[in-house]
Amino acid sequence: MRKITLNVVLALFVCLLSACESKRETTEETTTTTTTDNEMNDGMADENVGMEMPQDTTSIVTGKPGVPLYNSDAEFVAMAASGGMLEVELGKIAAQKATNAEVKKFGQMMSSDHSKANDELKTLASKKGWVRPASMLPDHQKTYDRLSKLSGKDFDRDYMAEMVLDHETDVAMFEQATQKATDPDLKAWTSKTLPTLRAHLDRARTINSSVSRM
CATH class of the missing domain: 1.20.1260.10 (Ferritin, core subunit, four-helix bundle)
Known part of the structure; x- marks a missing residue:
């Protein structure tokens, strides 16, 4: 009876270790993915610094898409x-x-x-x-x-x-x-x-x- 109980405890311990290891790997993978995504976003943000966003406006002089004569x-x-x-x-x-x-x-x-x-x-x-x-x-x-x-x-x-x-x-x-x-x-x-x-x-x-x- 004691031998059976000890085997059960050992089995539970092995399962617990496996679960912890799996969780740790998942956490590391998520962290790595998040870090990579953040680095990509930061890089894109750096590239956009100083860039002018296109304006969907129409010049009142030419009647063609362009920047208005003034804004205020x-x-x-x-x-x-x-x-x-x-x-x-x-x-x-x-x-x-x-x-x-x-x-x-x-x-x-x-x-x-x-x-x-x-x-x-x-x-x-x-x-x-x-x-x-x-x-x-x-x-x-x-x-x-x-x-x-x-x-x-x-x-x-x-x-x-x-x-x-x-x-x-x-x-x-x-x-x-x-x-x-x-x-x-x-x-x-x-x-x-x-x-x-x-x-x-x-x-x-x-x-x-x-x-x-x-």
Whole structure:
């Protein structure tokens, strides 16, 4: 009886050892798998650092998928202020360097109209606490640097071509702001300024068509 009992105890002990060993191996396998998965996820996260996720948006200028012109009232103010500076400074150059009388007159109009709009935006930005750039944004500065080096008919042609593109962007920006600006005073200012920009665009297209044939 004692011998039978001892054998039973030994059998139970062997079974217990087997169960513990199996559990230990399962735990190690799970830990290894989890660690490997975590390392893979960490690696993927590292690869994604600094990457821009694609945006399913549509450009209001081209009508094609792309990044919107701006994403907030503050960003619009910065872009509008910088664009206004470009219009004024290029207008001054055109008033002095243009060989075509219509281009010269257009430059004078740009300097006058956009100086007024810039002052209005500056007053509104000060009232609202919005930050305006002290100088032109890089893209606008590049355009200024390029055109300021030209002269004669080359300046007339490239300046008017730029004015068409620039005012197409301006009109698109301001149309978007009249609908999507969150600040009511900014929305009112863009609505008031938009007709002038549309008139500038129409005039720019007419003059550009003329000088581009010369």
